[in-house]
Amino acid sequence: MEDSNTVVITGMGAISPYGVGVQTLWEGLSSAKNCMHTVAELEALPMVNTKVAATVPTVDYSFIPRKHRRGMSRMGLYAYCAAQEALRQAGYEEAPHNLGFFMGSTLNSIAVWMSLAHYIQDTHLELVKTSDFLQIMNHSPLASVCQALKINGPAMGGSEACATGLMNMGLGFLAIRSGLVEQALCGGTEEYHPLFSACFDIMQATSKNSNDCPAAACRPFDATRTGLVVAEGCGLIFMETKKKALERGAPILAEVLGFNANTDTENMAYPSAETLRQCMQGALKSSGVKAEEIDLLNAHATGTIAGDIAETQAAHAVFGPQLKINSLKGYIGHTMGASGSLESIACVKMLETQQRLPTHNLTQVDERCAPLQYDVKTDKTPLNIIMKNSFAIGGNNCSLLMRRHL
Amino acid sequence: MITREEIIKQTNEALKKEFEFTDEQLVPSAHLKEDLGLDSLDAVDMVVVLEQKFGVTLRQGYDWRSIATLNDLYNFIEKLAHTSNQ
Numbered sequence: 001m002e003d004s005n006t007v008v009i010t011g012m013g014a015i016s017p018y019g020v021g022v023q024t025l026w027e028g029l030s031s032a033k034n035c036m037h038t039v040a041e042l043e044a045l046p047m048v049n050t051k052v053a054a055t056v057p058t059v060d061y062s063f064i065p066r067k068h069r070r071g072m073s074r075m076g077l078y079a080y081c082a083a084q085e086a087l088r089q090a091g092y093e094e095a096p097h098n099l100g101f102f103m104g105s106t107l108n109s110i111a112v113w114m115s116l117a118h119y120i121q122d123t124h125l126e127l128v129k130t131s132d133f134l135q136i137m138n139h140s141p142l143a144s145v146c147q148a149l150k151i152n153g154p155a156m157g158g159s160e161a162c163a164t165g166l167m168n169m170g171l172g173f174l175a176i177r178s179g180l181v182e183q184a185l186c187g188g189t190e191e192y193h194p195l196f197s198a199c200f201d202i203m204q205a206t207s208k209n210s211n212d213c214p215a216a217a218c219r220p221f222d223a224t225r226t227g228l229v230v231a232e233g234c235g236l237i238f239m240e241t242k243k244k245a246l247e248r249g250a251p252i253l254a255e256v257l258g259f260n261a262n263t264d265t266e267n268m269a270y271p272s273a274e275t276l277r278q279c280m281q282g283a284l285k286s287s288g289v290k291a292e293e294i295d296l297l298n299a300h301a302t303g304t305i306a307g308d309i310a311e312t313q314a315a316h317a318v319f320g321p322q323l324k325i326n327s328l329k330g331y332i333g334h335t336m337g338a339s340g341s342l343e344s345i346a347c348v349k350m351l352e353t354q355q356r357l358p359t360h361n362l363t364q365v366d367e368r369c370a371p372l373q374y375d376v377k378t379d380k381t382p383l384n385i386i387m388k389n390s391f392a393i394g395g396n397n398c399s400l401l402m403r404r405h406l
Numbered sequence: 407m408i409t410r411e412e413i414i415k416q417t418n419e420a421l422k423k424e425f426e427f428t429d430e431q432l433v434p435s436a437h438l439k440e441d442l443g444l445d446s447l448d449a450v451d452m453v454v455v456l457e458q459k460f461g462v463t464l465r466q467g468y469d470w471r472s473i474a475t476l477n478d479l480y481n482f483i484e485k486l487a488h489t490s491n492q
Contacts, residue, residue, distance in 0.1 A: 066426050067443070070451075126465075129454050130447040 003243040007176050008405065010250040011090030011185075011238030012345045013082035017054035017231050017332050020081055022089075025342070026349045029331050032360055036214035036229060036333060041194040048198050050206035052217040054231035054333035055192045068148035071134035073109030074191035076141040078234035078338075083145050086185060090238040091250050095151040100175050100184035102168040103142050103236065104159035105337040110193035112136045141189050153181050159337070162300070163261075164188040165235055166340025166390035166398050170259035172239050173400070182244045187341030189234035196230045196336070203269060205304050206230070218334075219361040220301040220327035221308050221369050228302040231333030235342030254348045257385070257401040258287025264395030270306050271391055276314035283387060283399035284318070291319045293385055294401075296356055296376065298347050300389040301327030302334045309368050311389065316370035324373040330360030340390035344402065347386045351404040354383050408487050413460075414480050420459045424451060434477035442476075462486055 014021060017035035018028030028035060035054045042051045061069060061077045072080060087095060112135045119128050134140060139157040146155050154175070160167045165188030172186030200206045206227040210217040219225040245252055260282030264275040284291060297315055301308050308327075315323055328343050335342050350356060358377035365374050373379075384404050391397045418432045431442060438444045444452065453464050460483060473479050 062426075067445075070447075126457060126463075127454060129451040131451055134447070 004241050006242035007173050007239050007256045008242045008245050009253045010245050011086040013085030013236045014345050015078045015081045016233040019057050034215040036217050048201045049208035050197050050201050051211040052214045052229050070131040071144035073112050073135040075105055075189045076144045079141040079145045079189040082234040082236040086236045086238045095149050098153040099151050100153045100181035101151045101155040102171040102186040104157040104164045105190050106161045108136050110195050160396040161392035162336055163390040163392035163396045163398050164337035173256050173259050183240040185236055185238050187236040188337035190232050190336040190338045192232035216361055218303045218330045220303045220330055220359050221365050222362045223364045223366040225303045227304050229333035231335040233335045233338045233342055235338050235345050252405040254351050254405050255403040257403050259400045260286050261398035269393055271310045273310045273313040277317045279397040280318045280399045287401040294387050295383045296386045297325045298386055298388045299325055299327045300391045302329050312370040321371045324376045326359045326376050344388050347388055410484055413483050416459050420455045424455045436476045
């Protein structure tokens with residue numbers, strides 16, 4: 001393929017329950033450091049079964065100019081940190097001209113919305129500040145990071161719940177392929193609020209039998225799993241044409257081979273294996289890659305009963321029983337709108353280090369999950385191509401392929 | 407009745423907290439826009455915090471264009487505080 005039509009990754013930025021930075025994320029993952037903890041607000045709610053979450057440690061954000069910080073709720077602050085890191089790795093202090101920016105979240109800041117709601121309930125609208133509104137627009141993180149880092153290309157805030165991060169990577173990839181932009185920053189951001197846990201708990205999708213041992217709360221594919229652990233963070237990836245990267249001498253981290261997305265119209269919350277299969281099959285076709293060339297499937301696998309079963313069945317139908325599969329949510333929980341891009345960053349690190357991370361907390365595979373190669377830790381075969389999946393409540397599915405850069 | 411010194415002290419406290427100014431920046435001659443960098447959105451938030459601080463309504467009769475410097479702001483609050491006490 002022509003270098004002008006090949007899309008590569010030249011920068012990455014992350015803020016995660018492990019802290020600030022891609023290296024911090026990678027060190028946390030590769031050492032299986034625990035970042036899960038109980039949440040006091042959940043412990044005070046007897047009707048909520050889950051008590052565990054994974055949140056970003058306290059960070060001093062005063063280095064961000066106040067003018068820009070005023071429009072940022074926590075998810076905006078996370079996005080600024082990740083964007084700055086990704087730009088710097090790509091070789092920029094400020095955004096290059098016409099950089100595309102594709103980023104969204106599941107919800108906007110619940111905390112800021114709740115404070116605004118109090119003003120109305122208490123009829124104290126005179127207390128509402130402009131900064132409150134600047135922080136709760138659907139595209140607030142996108143807009144405030146554009147202002148702060150002078151991103152002047154097309155900025156679009158796709159929002160597809162848990163698939164947001166990967167969908168926006170797909171949008172960035174397509175925007176570059178189409179010629180709309182040469183370079184794009186893309187991914188998702190999310191900030192935790194106990195209401196997230198409470199709502200997923202009502203839908204019986206949360207982890208609930210490991211509240212006394214938070215480190216073991218999220219157990220993708222495991223026979224004892226009971227659901228997901230809500231988390232937060234931001235992952236942003238800088239993509240560009242290979243031609244542009246070569247011209248400016250930017251180190252290439254990985255290549256994006258292809259992307260596909262589809263929508264399950266049967267049910268908002270229960271994924272159908274057939275639709276997931278079609279999604280992955282389409283991603284292979286988009287990439288011009290055969291099923292047997294996939295060295296690892298980094299699954300969406302949140303640790304819910306139905307989701308893990310459907311995804312493994314779909315993967316089995318596409319790849320057969322020899323497929324190596326892992327999930328990263330046992331380490332950092334489900335970072336919601338950030339998960340697709342944060343986990344893609346981990347995938348790039350896996351390609352770079354030739355290391356397959358095992359699925360944390362997986363000790364006995366649920367026999368209802370399809371037979372696949374779940375024990376990836378000891379695999380020493382080359383790791384060249386990874387498929388990354390993200391699926392969302394609402395039926396929004398996507399898959400993206402990344403290849404090691406040699 | 408609140409003194410001018412107290413108005414200056416409380417105004418500066420509110421502005422420091424809201425806009426992260428240092429004491430050195432808050433000289434009476436400081437221009438709100440040019441020296442302190444406050445824009446029209448900041449002006450709205452400044453009114454909110456000063457109304458809370460002094461327990462008065464500033465936004466009615468408030469004209470951003472007539473208040474260029476910190477000293478203008480002190481004068482405006484002093485006049486309003488004294489009027490509301492009459």
